[in-house]
Amino acid sequence: MLDASAWLTIAAFLGTLGFLFWRPQSNEAIPASIGAAIVLISGTVSFSELGIITETIGGAAITIMATIVMAIVLESFGFFQWAAEKVVEASKGSGIRLFWLTNLLCFLMTLFVNNDGSILITTPILLMLLRRLNLRNRQKIPYLLSGALIATASSAPIGVSNIVNLIALKIVHMDLYMHTAMMFVPATLGLLLLSFLLFAVFYRELPRKIPIVSMYPAKARSPARRDHPLMELEPPLPAKKSKGFIRNILLFVFMVRISLFVASYFHFPVPLAAVIGSICLLAWRWHYLRISPKDMVRKTPWYILIFAFSMYVIIYGLRNIGLTDQLIHYLKPIASGGLLDASVAMGFLISLLSNVFNNHPALMIGTLTLTNMGLDPLTIKIAYLASVIGSDIGSLLLPIGTLATLMWMHIVRKDKVKIGWGDYVKVTIVVIPITVLFTLVILAAWVSWIF
Numbered sequence: 001m002l003d004a005s006a007w008l009t010i011a012a013f014l015g016t017l018g019f020l021f022w023r024p025q026s027n028e029a030i031p032a033s034i035g036a037a038i039v040l041i042s043g044t045v046s047f048s049e050l051g052i053i054t055e056t057i058g059g060a061a062i063t064i065m066a067t068i069v070m071a072i073v074l075e076s077f078g079f080f081q082w083a084a085e086k087v088v089e090a091s092k093g094s095g096i097r098l099f100w101l102t103n104l105l106c107f108l109m110t111l112f113v114n115n116d117g118s119i120l121i122t123t124p125i126l127l128m129l130l131r132r133l134n135l136r137n138r139q140k141i142p143y144l145l146s147g148a149l150i151a152t153a154s155s156a157p158i159g160v161s162n163i164v165n166l167i168a169l170k171i172v173h174m175d176l177y178m179h180t181a182m183m184f185v186p187a188t189l190g191l192l193l194l195s196f197l198l199f200a201v202f203y204r205e206l207p208r209k210i211p212i213v214s215m216y217p218a219k220a221r222s223p224a225r226r227d228h229p230l231m232e233l234e235p236p237l238p239a240k241k242s243k244g245f246i247r248n249i250l251l252f253v254f255m256v257r258i259s260l261f262v263a264s265y266f267h268f269p270v271p272l273a274a275v276i277g278s279i280c281l282l283a284w285r286w287h288y289l290r291i292s293p294k295d296m297v298r299k300t301p302w303y304i305l306i307f308a309f310s311m312y313v314i315i316y317g318l319r320n321i322g323l324t325d326q327l328i329h330y331l332k333p334i335a336s337g338g339l340l341d342a343s344v345a346m347g348f349l350i351s352l353l354s355n356v357f358n359n360h361p362a363l364m365i366g367t368l369t370l371t372n373m374g375l376d377p378l379t380i381k382i383a384y385l386a387s388v389i390g391s392d393i394g395s396l397l398l399p400i401g402t403l404a405t406l407m408w409m410h411i412v413r414k415d416k417v418k419i420g421w422g423d424y425v426k427v428t429i430v431v432i433p434i435t436v437l438f439t440l441v442i443l444a445a446w447v448s449w450i451f
Contacts, residue, residue: 006321008042013314017358021400028403029303032310039317053312059271060166061305063260064114066274067160070253071113071121072299073281076291082246083109084125095207099143102126103195106147110154112253114161115392118151119404120411127415133210137418142202144417145427146195148408149396153194156187156392156439160260160270163308164360165388168367172384176264183385186446190393190439197431245288252281315364324369332373335383340444342379346370347386347440351394359395359402363387382447386440394436397428 002010016035020028039045045053074080087105091098102122109118126147130140155162159169159179169179256277263273282293318324331349335342346366353362366387370380395401399409399421412419 002321005042005044009039009044009314009317009321012036012038012042013318013357013361016311016314017361020358020403021406027303029306029310032307032314036310036313039314042317044317044320045313049316050313053309053316056170057167057308057312059269060163060170061308062271063160063166063274064163064304065300065302066271066278067114068117068304069278069296069300070256070281071117072296073278073285074249074253076285076289077246077249079246079249080121080125084129088129091210093210095139095210098210099146099199099202099206100195102143102147103150103198106151107154107191110151110161111158112257114163115152115155115402116404116407118154119148119408122147122151123408123411127412127417131415135207135210138205139207140417141419141423142198142205144408144412145419145424146198146202148405149198149428149431150191150195152396152402152404153191153393153435156190156388157184158261159183159388160257160274162392163304164363164391167308167312168363168384168388171364171367171371172380174381174384175267176270177261178264178381179385180261182381182447182450183388183443186385186439186443187389187393189442190389190435193438194393194431194435197434198427201427201430249281249284252284253277256281311360312364315361315368318365319368323365324372327365327369328373331369332375335373335375335379339379339382339448340441342375342383343386343440343444344437345386346383347390347394347436347443350387350390351397351436352390354391354395355398355401358400359391362395363391366390378447378451382444385443385447389436389439389443393439394432397425397432399424 012035015038016031019026019031040047083105087098087101090101106118106122109122113121123144126143130143155165157180159165159176165179166176169176256274259273259277260270262268263270282296285291286293327349331345334345350359350362350366353365356362367384370383370387373380373383375383396405399405409419409424
């Protein structure tokens with residue numbers, strides 16, 4: 001029977017999630033920190049356990065913050081506006097081609113930045129572009145919704161694009177390199193299937209011909225949260241300066257991302273590699289644009305650290321009151337049945353939990369459960385990767401499954417694009433379950449083949 005401290009912990013968990021669902025545009029660190037404080041006061045998490053929690057999330061938080069710093073620097077160079085211009089040019093007046101290019105843009109943005117940052121960068125760009133094309137509301141939805149789904153799901157192939165994935169990696173003692181080796185092929189194939197399914201669903205709504213427009217950067221302002229560092233687009237560099245320069249910056253960022261996996265392979269601290277890359281890019285900007293790194297103090301969203309730490313405190317409290325023990329009781333017999341059983345069971349469980357509780361706590365709960373099941377090392381790894389698929393892709397069934405989709409829905413509604421839960425779910429109910437099942441099966445087959 002649960003005592004008062006356990007009920008306080010459950011209330012803190014549900015209250016935090018309820019506030020985030022109710023006010024997705026608010027600073028998520030506030031309700032999470034209040035919830036964590038209640039858990040600490042209740043005694044279900046001791047102050048001595050805060051050191052364990054700090055060690056668990058520290059490296060992940062540093063890596064993500066370094067990535068966001070790089071994104072802010074890219075914004076200073078006008079990189080995002082440049083990317084939007086290239087998408088418009090490459091579409092060549094074809095609405096079909098624009099669909100595929102916007103999906104590619106969202107995929108690459110998540111790989112180079114992270115899933116939340118990708119949503120906050122690409123959505124204002126797409127809204128501005130679609131407004132200039134004078135498309136009807138129904139014609140805007142395919143580009144906006146598919147872009148949001150691809151941007152969020154694209155954090156699955158590489159763990160470094162999502163802070164909760166990085167935290168979970170630390171919990172299961174898995175290298176970033178190994179995560180990518182086992183996950184990149186299945187998750188990328190799943191994303192390709194998702195893209196084709198979205199294209200099939202939206203095919204009749206896509207305009208065949210679109211006008212060729214110019215993106216005017218001076219008015220490129222986001223309709224969403226003003227306190228986020230990636231919400232306002234900077235004008236690109238003058239043409240005479242930007243020729244080849246943006247491509248060099250892109251190549252540098254690509255090499256930094258690759259260096260994270262190389263560092264993981266050689267057991268060099270991944271957070272340190274990310275920080276070194278960010279410092280080099282800051283120095284490049286200082287030399288080229290004469291912008292001091294001091295603006296990073298103001299622009300970097302430090303509240304992400306507070307949010308990640310606070311959520312983990314709450315989840316740790318749920319673990320301490322026996323939630324993971326209950327999950328172990330029901331899941332261990334299934335997960336012990338083989339790689340395919342482990343993959344499908346954990347993938348769909350985390351998908352379900354994500355759509356009920358949000359993917360951040362769902363993946364943390366699932367990962368903590370895995371570490372206490374007594375499974376063999378390979379089964380633990382595939383069950384963890386399946387949990388990531390459920391957290392990053394399966395969570396997209398409902399808008400409340402991720403903070404990214406909640407923020408996306410707030411942004412598009414504020415820009416007066418009419419899209420409701422019905423519009424969202426009638427698409428995701430078709431594409432997400434098929435994509436999740438396909439990816440989980442491919443994951444089991446791929447891991448069985450390479451091992």
